[in-house]
Amino acid sequence: MANLLLFITRSFFKLCSFSLSILFLISCSSFPSTEAYDPLDPNGNITIKWDIMSWTSDGYVAVVTIYNFQQYRHIQAPGWKLGWTWAKKEVIWSMMGGETTEQGDCSRFKGNIPHCCNKHPTVVDLLPGTPYNQQIANCCKGGVLNSWTQDPATAASSFQLSVGQSGTTNKTVRVPVNFTLKAPGPGYTCGPAKIVKPSRFVTPDGRRETQAMMTWNVTCTYSQFLAQEAPSCCVSFSSFYNDTIVPCSKCACGCQNTSQPGSCVESKASHIAPVVNSYTPLVRCTSHMCPVRVHWHIKLNYKEYWRVKITITNFNYNMNYTQWSLVVQHPNFDNLTQSFSFNYKSITPYTAINDTAMLWGIKFYNDMLLEAGPLGNVQSELLFRKDKATFTFEEGWAFPRRIYFNGDNCVMPTPNVYPGLPNASSHQLTSALGLLVTLLAAMALLFGHA
Ligand SMILES: *[C@@H]1O[C@H](CO)[C@@H](O)[C@H](O)[C@H]1NC(C)=O
Ligand SMILES: *[C@@H]1O[C@H](CO)[C@@H](O)[C@H](O)[C@H]1NC(C)=O
Numbered sequence: 355m356a357n358l359l360l361f362i363t364r365s366f367f368k369l370c371s372f373s374l375s376i377l378f379l380i381s382c383s384s385f386p387s388t389e390a391y392d393p394l395d396p397n398g399n400i401t402i403k404w405d406i407m408s409w410t411s412d413g414y415v416a417v418v419t420i421y422n423f424q425q426y427r428h429i430q431a432p433g434w435k436l437g438w439t440w441a442k443k444e445v446i447w448s449m450m451g452g453e454t455t456e457q458g459d460c461s462r463f464k465g466n467i468p469h470c471c472n473k474h475p476t477v478v479d480l481l482p483g484t485p486y487n488q489q490i491a492n493c494c495k496g497g498v499l500n501s502w503t504q505d506p507a508t509a510a511s512s513f514q515l516s517v518g519q520s521g522t523t524n525k526t527v528r529v530p531v532n533f534t535l536k537a538p539g540p541g542y543t544c545g546p547a548k549i550v551k552p553s554r555f556v557t558p559d560g561r562r563e564t565q566a567m568m569t570w571n572v573t574c575t576y577s578q579f580l581a582q583e584a585p586s587c588c589v590s591f592s593s594f595y596n597d598t599i600v601p602c603s604k605c606a607c608g609c610q611n612t613s614q615p616g617s618c619v620e621s622k623a624s625h626i627a628p629v630v631n632s633y634t635p636l637v638r639c640t641s642h643m644c645p646v647r648v649h650w651h652i653k654l655n656y657k658e659y660w661r662v663k664i665t666i667t668n669f670n671y672n673m674n675y676t677q678w679s680l681v682v683q684h685p686n687f688d689n690l691t692q693s694f695s696f697n698y699k700s701i702t703p704y705t706a707i708n709d710t711a712m713l714w715g716i717k718f719y720n721d722m723l724l725e726a727g728p729l730g731n732v733q734s735e736l737l738f739r740k741d742k743a744t745f746t747f748e749e750g751w752a753f754p755r756r757i758y759f760n761g762d763n764c765v766m767p768t769p770n771v772y773p774g775l776p777n778a779s780s781h782q783l784t785s786a787l788g789l790l791v792t793l794l795a796a797m798a799l800l801f802g803h804a
């Protein structure tokens with residue numbers, strides 16, 4: 355009998371530790387990841403392709419193209435900055451469709467002065483409206499790169515450079531090292547340049563194919579942790595069936611610091627100090643201190659459908675978010691019927707779990723999320739068709755699992771504060787009872803086997 359008791363206690367503790375470890379796993383997975391790997395876009399990267407198009411007397415002419423292969427992370431104005439370190443004493447004689455930010459020390463040259471003599475050049479895109487004789491195809495977009503889902507046609511950017519004092523054959527050319535990509539802040543890490551099969555180009559009429567003399571690729575990946583240590587957006591909830599509004603978690607993106615005036619402002623007018631770097635957010639004072647809030651409101655319940663209203667609010671006085679994007683994970687996205695004023699695309703359309711959508715603004719209508727203020731918000735409604743087998747308003751099922759704004763993970767409220775159904779207490783009781791019954795059943799099973 356004592357043995358039996360011991361056995362029961364042991365099984366009970368085993369069960370407990372099992373559920374504890376599950377709890378632990380769940381809580382761990384909700385921490386923001388510090389790694390570059392993004393489960394929603396595992397192959398997401400920016401690839402830089404460097405094609406040597408011809409050799410010159412002291413070097414070569416190359417076309418460099420930056421492809422944004424990320425599904426939902428774009429680079430908005432003021433755009434990308436690409437840097438590298440020359441392997442030898444190379445100089446850039448001239449450029450088209452881009453320019454280096456500094457010329458560097460070209461004092462050893464007489465007569466013909468290079469465009470850039472820096473060992474570590476940094477290249478930026480030219481602005482729209484650049485004279486045609488300085489343009490090449492795919493250039494001059496002010497460094498803006500769309501995401502691959504939003505528009506593959508504008509997800510690439512090119513410039514051309516004429517390099518001197520380098521090798522003049524594919525045996526003597528040395529590839530540059532230490533590529534850096536800024537957007538324009540930190541976040542991207544670039545790997546080494548890899549010599550690959552020379553690119554092939556088809557003439558517009560499709561009748562002739564040419565090929566580069568030599569090609570190398572560099573792959574850069576993004577890490578939210580490198581970009582900024584604090585999160586940059588948060589999520590709040592409400593529903594028609596409960597008047598509780600679940601706000602963004604307190605201190606989701608930082609805490610208000612009373613001993614440090616200027617860390618946030620009450621309104622734009624109250625902010626007098628000049629903006630030193632306008633890309634550091636100047637946020638309105640809120641309990642969450644996030645530059646952006648995404649609100650998910652469960653608006654209506656029909657027989658066959660249900661309706662959600664999404665509002666994105668800008669709390670940053672220093673930023674108009676152009677071509678913003680939202681990624682939302684919810685199991686009902688496989689039956690989304692209509693998105694009323696955002697563009698929509700499934701980003702996992704062919705996988706078994708078709709639950710993730712990208713939403714973005716309609717051009718010239720709401721593709722710009724204006725700086726904080728009365729106009730600093732965009733909204734849309736989503737209509738989902740109910741799948742009788744899975745649909746429920748219970749246990750927060752109707753709330754999203756995960757939300758990204760501009761590719762960065764938003765802080766969700768903790769599950770225990772989700773708006774509950776009015777009769778939630780009785781449900782809690784039955785589920786507690788259910789747990790007890792399951793526990794007893796499990797024990798009985800173990801008991802029977804003993
Ligand atoms: C970069 O992204 C492209 C397109 O998704 C993919 O084909 C390629 O394998 C990726 N490169 C790396 C190194 O992950
Ligand atoms: C260099 O060119 C030769 C032929 O001209 C070719 O066989 C070789 O593979 C090329 N090497 C590289 C690294 O591209």
Ligand SMILES: *[C@@H]1O[C@H](CO)[C@@H](O)[C@H](O)[C@H]1NC(C)=O
Pocket residue numbers: 439531532
């Ligand atoms: C490239 O970067 C690495 C690490 O930052 C550094 O050790 C190395 O000296 C750099 N190489 C050159 C040529 O600057």
Ligand SMILES: *[C@@H]1O[C@H](CO)[C@@H](O)[C@H](O)[C@H]1NC(C)=O
Pocket residue numbers: 401402403421550551570571
């Ligand atoms: C190099 O990059 C280009 C453009 O993204 C891509 O088409 C090509 O497959 C890449 N080559 C390798 C070997 O990754």
Ligand SMILES: *[C@@H]1O[C@H](CO)[C@@H](O)[C@H](O)[C@H]1NC(C)=O
Pocket residue numbers: 609611612613614
């Ligand atoms: C508030 O700001 C002061 C001065 O910058 C700093 O020393 C302190 O750690 C900050 N406190 C919090 C809670 O962030």
Ligand SMILES: *[C@@H]1O[C@H](CO)[C@@H](O)[C@H](O)[C@H]1NC(C)=O
Pocket residue numbers: 671672673674724725
């Ligand atoms: C945002 O756009 C509005 C209207 O185009 C403009 O007045 C404002 O200065 C812009 N704000 C920032 C921070 O760029």
Ligand SMILES: *[C@@H]1O[C@H](CO)[C@@H](O)[C@H](O)[C@H]1NC(C)=O
Pocket residue numbers: 687688689690700702703704705708
């Ligand atoms: C995924 O869902 C979208 C609509 O939400 C639909 O267009 C697409 O066909 C679905 N894909 C699969 C494989 O079910």
Ligand SMILES: *[C@@H]1O[C@H](CO)[C@@H](O)[C@H](O)[C@H]1NC(C)=O
Pocket residue numbers: 688689739740741742
């Ligand atoms: C919801 O979507 C799934 C997968 O796309 C499909 O099998 C199912 O029939 C849909 N349900 C309704 C009610 O449309």
Ligand SMILES: *[C@@H]1O[C@H](CO)[C@@H](O)[C@H](O)[C@H]1NC(C)=O
Pocket residue numbers: 596597598770771772773774775776777778
């Ligand atoms: C609304 O939800 C909260 C949080 O789950 C719950 O405590 C409260 O009882 C609900 N209100 C009503 C009227 O059911």
